[in-house]
Structure formats: C-alpha cells, structure tokens
Amino acid sequence: MSKLVQGYEVVIGFETHAQLSTSSKIFSRASVAFGAEPNTQACALDMALPGTLPVMNKGAVERAIQFGLAVNAHVAQQSIFARKNYFYPDLPKGYQISQFEIPVVQGGEVSFYLGDEKKTVRLVRAHLEEDAGKSLHEDFIGQSGIDLNRAGTPLLEIVTEPDIRSSEEAVAYAKELHKIVTWIGICDGNMQEGSFRCDANVSVRKPGAPLGTRREIKNLNSFKFMQQAIDYEVRWQIEEIEDGRAIQQATVLFDPDTGETRALRTKEDSADYRYFPDPDLPPLSIGRDWVERVKGEMTELPRVMAERFVRDYALPEYDATTLTQSKAMAAYFEAAAKACDQPKLASNWIMGEVSRRLNAGEIGIEQAPVSAAQLAALIGRISDNTISNNAARQVFEVLWTEGADTEGAADAARVDAIIEAKGLKQMNDTGELEKIIDEVLAANPRNVEEFKAGNAKALNGLVGPIMKASKGKANPAQVNELLKKKLA
Numbered sequence: 001m002s003k004l005v006q007g008y009e010v011v012i013g014f015e016t017h018a019q020l021s022t023s024s025k026i027f028s029r030a031s032v033a034f035g036a037e038p039n040t041q042a043c044a045l046d047m048a049l050p051g052t053l054p055v056m057n058k059g060a061v062e063r064a065i066q067f068g069l070a071v072n073a074h075v076a077q078q079s080i081f082a083r084k085n086y087f088y089p090d091l092p093k094g095y096q097i098s099q100f101e102i103p104v105v106q107g108g109e110v111s112f113y114l115g116d117e118k119k120t121v122r123l124v125r126a127h128l129e130e131d132a133g134k135s136l137h138e139d140f141i142g143q144s145g146i147d148l149n150r151a152g153t154p155l156l157e158i159v160t161e162p163d164i165r166s167s168e169e170a171v172a173y174a175k176e177l178h179k180i181v182t183w184i185g186i187c188d189g190n191m192q193e194g195s196f197r198c199d200a201n202v203s204v205r206k207p208g209a210p211l212g213t214r215r216e217i218k219n220l221n222s223f224k225f226m227q228q229a230i231d232y233e234v235r236w237q238i239e240e241i242e243d244g245r246a247i248q249q250a251t252v253l254f255d256p257d258t259g260e261t262r263a264l265r266t267k268e269d270s271a272d273y274r275y276f277p278d279p280d281l282p283p284l285s286i287g288r289d290w291v292e293r294v295k296g297e298m299t300e301l302p303r304v305m306a307e308r309f310v311r312d313y314a315l316p317e318y319d320a321t322t323l324t325q326s327k328a329m330a331a332y333f334e335a336a337a338k339a340c341d342q343p344k345l346a347s348n349w350i351m352g353e354v355s356r357r358l359n360a361g362e363i364g365i366e367q368a369p370v371s372a373a374q375l376a377a378l379i380g381r382i383s384d385n386t387i388s389n390n391a392a393r394q395v396f397e398v399l400w401t402e403g404a405d406t407e408g409a410a411d412a413a414r415v416d417a418i419i420e421a422k423g424l425k426q427m428n429d430t431g432e433l434e435k436i437i438d439e440v441l442a443a444n445p446r447n448v449e450e451f452k453a454g455n456a457k458a459l460n461g462l463v464g465p466i467m468k469a470s471k472g473k474a475n476p477a478q479v480n481e482l483l484k485k486k487l488a
Contacts, residue, residue, distance in 0.1 A: 069295050075291050082100040114168060162203075180301075319351065381419065
C-alpha cells in the first residue's frame with residue numbers, strides 16, 4: 001500500500017515477542033522444548049504453587065544484551081522487573097513478570113530497504129518477560145483445558161515508535177527484525193511454533209493531523225498474513241471514519257479464512273495492569289564489563305558485514321544489504337567472490353539468476369544445487385571471454401538441473417565440460433570472425449550507408465546477422481569493435 005490511502009496516512013507501530021533460545025525458562029529450570037505433552041514441562045514455579053520464588057536466567061539476560069548491541073541501543077546498567085496484573089485462565093499467578101518503567105534495552109533502530117529506498121524504524125525499548133500458558137479448546141468433546149508448558153518461557157518484547165507507514169514497510173521491518181534475532185542466535189524465529197510473534201498497532205489519520213486511535217492486531221504468525229491483516233484493517237478504519245463512526249481502541253485478531261480482522265476485547269492501557277515492582281526479584285544489574293564480554297563474543301552483525309562488503313568488495317550498499325539477508329547467503333557470496341575475483345559479477349548472479357531459482361523452488365541458498373565454487377568457475381569463463389552471458393545462462397541451467405557431476409569432476413572442469421559438450425565457446429579466431437563480418441557487410445549495404453551517414457542505430461542491424469552467422473559464438477564486444485574499425 002502507498003503512504004496515502006484514500007487521502008489518509010497509515011501509522012503503524014510494532015510489538016514483537018521473540019522467544020529466547022535458552023534451554024530453560026526465564027525464572028525456573030523447567031525445559032522450553034517445543035511439542036511436549038501438555039503440562040509435562042511445568043514445574044511448581046510455573047504453576048504458581050505457594051512458596052516458590054523466581055530465579056533469573058542468566059542466558060536470557062545475555063541474549064537481551066546481544067540484541068541491544070545489535071540494534072545500537074543502550075543496555076541499562078540497572079533495570080527493574082514488575083508485575084503486570086491481569087486475570088486469564090492460562091496465567092496461574094494472576095500476574096505476568098515483565099519490565100515496565102526501566103527496561104533492559106532502551107532505544108535503538110532497525111534499518112532496511114524497501115525496493116531501493118532505505119528506511120529506518122526507531123525502537124522504544126526491548127524488555128524481558130515471561131510467557132503465559134496456553135488455553136486449549138477441544139471443540140469435538142466440548143471441553144477446554146490449560147497447558148502450562150509455555151508458562152515462564154523467556155521472551156524479549158521489542159517495541160517500535162509509530163514510524164511505519166504502509167503494510168509493505170511493516171513486512172520489511174518484521175523480516176529485518178527476524179533476520180537480526182536469528183542471525184545473532186537469540187531466537188530460532190519459527191513463526192509457526194510461536195517463537196516470533198508480531199502485534200501491529202494500526203491507525204489512520206489525515207496528513208498532518210494528530211495520531212488516530214489505534215487497534216492492535218495480535219499474534220501475526222506469517223509475513224503474508226501480516227500484510228493482509230494490515231491492509232484489511234486500514235480499509236476498515238477508513239470506511240468507519242468516512243461513515244462518521246469513531247474508532248474504538250481494541251485488540252483484534254486476523255482470520256486468514258475470511259481475510260478480515262475481528263475485535264477480541266477493548267484495548268487496555270498500562271494503568272489497567274496496575275504495574276508495580278516485583279518484590280521477589282532484585283533489580284537486574286549489568287556491568288559494563290559484562291556488556292563488553294558479550295560484545296566480544298558476538299558474531300559479525302549483518303550491518304557490519306554489509307559495510308565490509310561495500311568497503312572490501314566495492315559493492316553498492318543495496319547489493320551488500322541484500323546479500324546479508326542471511327548468514328548462508330553472505331557466506332555463499334563471499335566464497336564465490338573470492339574464488340572468481342569478480343565480486344560485482346558474483347553479486348549480480350546471486351541476486352539475479354540464483355535468487356530467481358531459489359524463489360521458484362522455495363528453497364534456501366543452503367539447498368542450491370550450484371555451489372559457490374561452480375558459480376565462481378562460471379563467472380571466470382565469462383570474464384576471460386570463453387563464453388557469452390547468454391551461453392553462461394545455458395551452462396547455469398545444466399548445473400542447476402543436473403546437480404553435481406556424478407564422476408566427481410572439479411568445479412572448473414565441470415563447467416568446461418558443459419561448455420564443450422554444448423559447443424558454447426565464443427569465437428576467438430579474429431580471422432574467421434572478420435570473414436563473417438565482411439560477408440554481412442556485403443549483404444547489407446543499406447545499413448552500411450546509414451551508419452556512415454551518422455545513424456548509429458544502423459550498427460544493430462549488422463550485429464544481429466553476424467551473431468546469427470556465427471551461431472551465437474561471436475563475442476559481441478569484439479564484433480562491435482571490428483565493425484567500427486571496418487566502417488570508420
């Protein structure tokens with residue numbers, strides 16, 4: 001959707017719950033493994049039995065620090081845990097342990113590309129909290145139950161400013177955030193299992209007007225549904241306003257079957273939760289030495305790697321950002337670029353033909369049948385004028401569809417064997433090429449006259465017949481050079 005929809009500006013803020021990749025819960029030692037039988041991974045603390053006390057999981061804190069460093073945020077030296085009070089059957093304590101006034105991560109930003117335009121979304125905060133349990137509704141037997149396996153699972157809730165202006169921007173932001181948390185290894189990013197859950201706060205307003213009343217779309221578990229839900233909600237809100245009805249602040253759910261959102265409950269404000277500091281948990285203290293140690297152990301961040309690609313490989317910023325969408329993609333590029341010493345050509349092929357095939361096959365770069373070394377060998381044959389770009393695409397087709405060579409040929413040998421078998425070598429015999437050019441010039445005197453009269457486009461009418469006569473094996477650049485010499 002565009003920035004203005006029927007004369008309205010769309011305003012979106014995001015709240016994302018990233019389940020942290022610890023092996024145990026945030027305040028207990030119970031397992032967080034997915035898929036266990038109901039209530040088999042809930043200990044006395046998770047069930048809120050009397051006399052139990054929470055104990056902070058150090059691994060969860062370290063993952064929060066990693067995230068803060070990854071988004072250039074301030075990691076608070078001291079933060080406070082609070083009780084967020086509300087009643088729901090899957091919350092046995094009657095409150096959720098979260099952070100309110102002083103979160104562990106403050107500020108930061110997430111930058112990404114939408115097309116070739118760079119966007120930046122500011123973060124308000126990221127705070128640690130525990131997940132609730134899950135209500136199970138067995139319609140076929142008419143009963144409901146509570147599964148507390150998920151209760152106490154460590155979450156990092158990441159909150160943005162209302163900086164997003166379209167559903168496309170929202171999806172691009174969510175994908176970038178997903179990339180960051182999975183890249184640094186603090187979350188597995190599995191949206192189907194609920195490890196990465198997004199809530200979109202959506203409102204509309206006339207340009208320049210105060211912010212409109214927002215409605216929160218909860219638990220968006222796919223990028224496709226995210227865009228559909230936001231688009232529908234925007235249209236619904238505009239229609240309501242145009243019909244003279246006021247928007248009521250609410251929490252809504254998206255139904256993929258109908259493509260519509262529906263109100264779940266009136267949206268609460270922070271005062272409704274009666275936050276107060278949790279008396280069972282002391283303030284969380286994070287020394288600078290701890291932050292520096294975590295920083296030193298972190299993997300190279302995607303934005304840092306992208307900057308290095310620009311600096312070391314002279315890539316455009318857009319290429320570098322695209323190639324660092326995943327660790328595997330970045331590693332594939334770097335291996336190919338080093339092997340062929342043609343980083344821009346490697347980038348073009350990976351962002352073009354390789355990505356097109358990956359998307360068509362719905363596979364990741366890890367499953368690509370053409371290795372980085374084979375792609376580098378292919379690029380090498382383009383660079384040394386052994387084959388044309390068109391011929392290279394034919395070789396790539398064979399590499400992709402036939403996979404690895406059953407005889408175990410080396411990468412360059414495999415590429416050369418395909419070139420030889422298909423007769424794709426460019427014509428390097430200048431004498432033979434000049435003979436073809438002379439014949440074409442003799443057969444096309446009108447084009448010759450037009451070119452000499454100043455019509456540069458007439459040259460194209462000569463190149464085509466030459467390429468045809470050479471069965472596509474002539475080097476186009478060499479053809480143009482020889483033609484211009486002969487017609488000078």
